Amino acid sequence: MLDMRLYMLQRLSALVMAPLVFGHIAVMIYAIGGGLSAAEVLGRTQGSVGWMLFYGTFVVVVSIHAAIGLRVVLAETIRIGRLPLALFSWAVCLGLLYMGLSAVHAVTAS
Amino acid sequence: MPDAAASLSVSVWRGGPEAGAFRSFDVPALKNQTVLDVVAWIQRNAEPTLSYRFACRVGMCGSCAMMVNGQPRWTCRTHVRKVAEDGRLEIAPLRNLPVIKDLAVDMDPFFDKWVKAEGVFHSSTDRAADIAPVRPSTPARVAADAGIECINCAVCYAACDSVAANPDYLGPAALNRAWTLLNDAKDSGRVAILDAVSRPGGCTSCHSQGSCERFCPNELSPLTSIAGLKREAAWRFLRKES
Numbered sequence: 001m002l003d004m005r006l007y008m009l010q011r012l013s014a015l016v017m018a019p020l021v022f023g024h025i026a027v028m029i030y031a032i033g034g035g036l037s038a039a040e041v042l043g044r045t046q047g048s049v050g051w052m053l054f055y056g057t058f059v060v061v062v063s064i065h066a067a068i069g070l071r072v073v074l075a076e077t078i079r080i081g082r083l084p085l086a087l088f089s090w091a092v093c094l095g096l097l098y099m100g101l102s103a104v105h106a107v108t109a110s
Numbered sequence: 111m112p113d114a115a116a117s118l119s120v121s122v123w124r125g126g127p128e129a130g131a132f133r134s135f136d137v138p139a140l141k142n143q144t145v146l147d148v149v150a151w152i153q154r155n156a157e158p159t160l161s162y163r164f165a166c167r168v169g170m171c172g173s174c175a176m177m178v179n180g181q182p183r184w185t186c187r188t189h190v191r192k193v194a195e196d197g198r199l200e201i202a203p204l205r206n207l208p209v210i211k212d213l214a215v216d217m218d219p220f221f222d223k224w225v226k227a228e229g230v231f232h233s234s235t236d237r238a239a240d241i242a243p244v245r246p247s248t249p250a251r252v253a254a255d256a257g258i259e260c261i262n263c264a265v266c267y268a269a270c271d272s273v274a275a276n277p278d279y280l281g282p283a284a285l286n287r288a289w290t291l292l293n294d295a296k297d298s299g300r301v302a303i304l305d306a307v308s309r310p311g312g313c314t315s316c317h318s319q320g321s322c323e324r325f326c327p328n329e330l331s332p333l334t335s336i337a338g339l340k341r342e343a344a345w346r347f348l349r350k351e352s
């Protein structure tokens with residue numbers, strides 16, 4: 001169900017994700033506390049390679065991490081074969097990637 | 111504490127692998143009494159065909175474990191006054207193992223997993239070789255010593271929710287043994303052990319919640335041993351050792 005490769009991928013994605021989570025929370029507090037409007041936020045993110053890389057990386061590691069985590073939860077909650085389990089994991093990963101990267105594109109493309 | 115005249119209300123699981131039910135018994139409450147004493151009293155005085163397992167009665171052999179009020183215990187060393195709730199006891203066969211009859215479970219899956227985890231000694235010398243010195247103070251020996259006093263009672267295995275959720279999971283006791291051997295200077299099975307515990311159902315299936323450590327009657331910490339295995343397996347993966 002969880003071989004060493006997936007296990008390591010989940011640990012390493014967590015390692016990358018941890019500082020990004022703190023960065024994201026800091027950005028949220030700054031944006032809300034400072035009362036930035038949507039237009040002001042977009043003014044800073046659009047065309048910014050930095051924000052694109054920050055949130056792009058975030059989306060990629062979250063998609064990997066969440067897909068592996070949900071895979072374990074599913075496998076331990078219901079009896080399920082390897083193939084459906086693999087399909088489920090890929091669907092979660094690709095779904096999150098699609099949604100996340102569309103959002104990153106929407107706020108950072110110029 | 112119940113006085114000598116009081117009695118305990120005890121329900122005991124009766125039945126085989128297919129079907130069964132709890133049966134109630136009134137057992138005289140004594141000042142000093144273990145859960146195993148209660149089971150023995152029922153078998154001798156009320157239910158002669160009740161099956162259960164024990165041997166040493168002093169916490170050495172690991173054969174008397176049962177679920178007591180929903181929690182796994184070594185019954186020969188568990189005092190009734192510590193676990194009874196309002197004078198009630200519910201005694202059931204150990205969780206996570208197939209029932210043979212009444213309170214006796216089939217321990218085979220538990221021990222098969224010890225072998226699967228390479229929890230067997232891997233010799234590197236023969237009887238002609240000199241006895242290898244083992245220094246008690248080395249970090250590896252200290253780690254091995256911390257997990258060595260296991261009595262194979264399967265209390266941790268019954269307490270483990272990961273075993274309940276994933277029948278292929280090797281479980282705390284087998285992995286704890288694998289860890290003590292990995293740290294044993296006389297054992298030469300490092301590669302075999304790390305291979306075995308890195309497979310699906312190995313150390314990566316542990317959720318690190320620590321029920322094993324909470325319930326182990328010998329106060330061992332399989333959780334810590336498994337964390338050690340995870341660490342070793344992860345480094346080996348990163349270094350691509352074989």
Ligand code: SF4
Binds near residue numbers: 272316333
């Ligand atoms: S810490 Fe791991 S081995 Fe111990 S009970 Fe929890 S899942 Fe089982």
Ligand code: SF4
Binds near residue numbers: 260261
């Ligand atoms: S680790 Fe503790 S609870 Fe588990 S089998 Fe050994 S002695 Fe029993």
Ligand code: FES
Binds near residue numbers: 164173186187
């Ligand atoms: S009877 Fe031996 S440990 Fe309980």
